Amino acid sequence: MPEVKRTKLFYHLKKWLEKAVMDYRMIEEGDRVLVGVSGGADSLALLDLLNTPMVFVPEFSLVAVYVDPGFEPDSAGYDRLERYLKTEGYDYVLEKTDIGPLSHSDYNKKNPCFLCSRLRRKRLFEIAGEKGCNRVALAHHQDDLIETLLINMFYGREISTMMPDQPIFGGSMHIIRPLAYLREELIKKYSREREFPIIESSCPTGPVSRRRYIKDLLNQLERDNKDIRANLFKAMSHVKMDYLPVLPALRQPVSGKREMALTDCGMDR
Template sequence: KDSYGMLDILLKMKARAPVDFELVAVNLDQKQPGFPDHILPAYLKELGVEFHIETQDTYSIVKDKIPEGKTMCSLCSRLRRGILYRVARELKCNKLALGHHRDDILQTFFLNMFFGGKLKGMPPKLVSDNGEFMVIRPLAYVAESDLIRWAAHRQFPIIPCTLCGSQENLQRLQVGNMLREWQKKHPGRIENMFAALQNVVPSHLMDAQLHGFKDLKITGIESDDGDKAFDEEEFKEASLPGIQVISM
């Protein structure tokens, strides 16, 4: 649903935006057993979109290297990233548009915090780790629930992932369930957490590289960012922004 939704948006932008760009849809066929490899080419041909299907048997590599019962994400993502970079290079693309949405970004933030000991997410725009491409995430501010509704409305031919999507012990799956449970019990919490990623106060965290505590000096000047000692923080009630989704 995410990739279909992103392609839908990019095609509309290509037709209307005052920016000229070329678009190539790329799919990696990982040779998963039973993968319906005819669905996507037929859909893209019907749309009239230039596309490239890259066929690489990463499924067999992952199944061979990862012990039974262990999650496959780490190796699978590294293989996919390397293949995607190569294909982008061959197609002479300079930007990679990925379908990560708002909920993916929050999940990544909590995964890094819970299991990696880092405050780190996925930004809407960042240079690739090999320095060769610009990675963009056009859906960074879009809620997954909106993409689900849009996919149903547009009747996208969704292809399930049987390689990793069915693994019950995925840490990402567990964090995703946690966020969905919070959203049910505490409406507005997801929106507040996402807003927090855009309102970072380094002086009130503990990363000495971002904020040099050792070199601080008394200024004698009042500042809202200064320490309020034992004052309790005041938090407003969560409120949901009024957002309208209009089908054109």
Template structure:
């Protein structure tokens, strides 16, 4: 059985094509958290590597924040099972985040430290793409977080330029729903590693997820319509500042 259905494969291909995510000789660093999304992305990019008409290199990178010393070994076992080259980098980021000041949460500081280190590794080792496992649900939730709590209309994008174009963030699963990712993980025998951090997810994201779920319960087409609306902006019918 192919773990990647035709529909899921087509959605990934459309996202890749529409945003020109991959090119021949790209070097892709995959940001791995140990969760189901990043592990499925790793599996997908490894799977595509063997069938794509272009050649690209991948390296899965897990930044161990130091909260639980056993987590890195569990993530490494999953990456070995997928069959990709990987790097586990141990840090003291959780302790540094807990000691940080400035009014921001531990999650904010820890995420910033981990992301900055990912960018640094990409620069140090010559990777021009960084792959994140965000999907359609994440994009919708981020839209509502920014709308409800920051008062702006924005979200994460499938491809984002950094450092004057030296590095691009790519999100190949941007067109997949969470349920698709769960199906792929089950078919590919991917076992996500539970994040041991007690502050794993923000309450705002949980609230945004409930908003999306509520709207979807009223009409199953709502999610697809909101997602389509993010690229169908009628600027003339928005307020001017």
């Protein structure tokens, strides 16, 4: 495996990735981690960072998995990604599907992003089982958690977001999000620094999705309050239930049984 360039940004990202992993006990000794790779900057940065020596995280193994949604033929991007994974010495699985066109077909016009994300994630779980993985690492970062909170409030009528460590299938597998403490802009900067072979998304819904709307709204609010995203992220850890109009009979702890929140795309970034 070629040596990773040790820059100041690299050490910053590693520090906060390892802190998230340790805070939520995302990875235990001997775990096998499937890293969901979308071909985008975030997932390739996550794969790269997890594949470098850890200071505080126990020994584990990983496999990179790319589930091609099949929107448009991009053999050049697909081949470039495979060459990169092979050159870097990864154990990997690349699979072409028709999930994207199916999710955007006429019979599913209402919420194509949800179905596309769900089907791709289902396939990731299946491959995880085939490869003996008990952790599925997705590249959702701090901005994604904040945006999902607002998406679920605005459209799902609930206060919830993605969990950094989410047990599924009775706890036999976990979805983990090691980038949960990291801002999107720094991850993108690192991806440019490392010159990852990015596959541009050709999803027709991406430019007009709910997530895009929320991202633009936050950008607008940030012009007046530069701390808006940081404040929203911190607010998720400072929930005062006594000051929310919740009926006593409904004050129940989160069960962790749901597979995912209403994330509206962004399956593995």
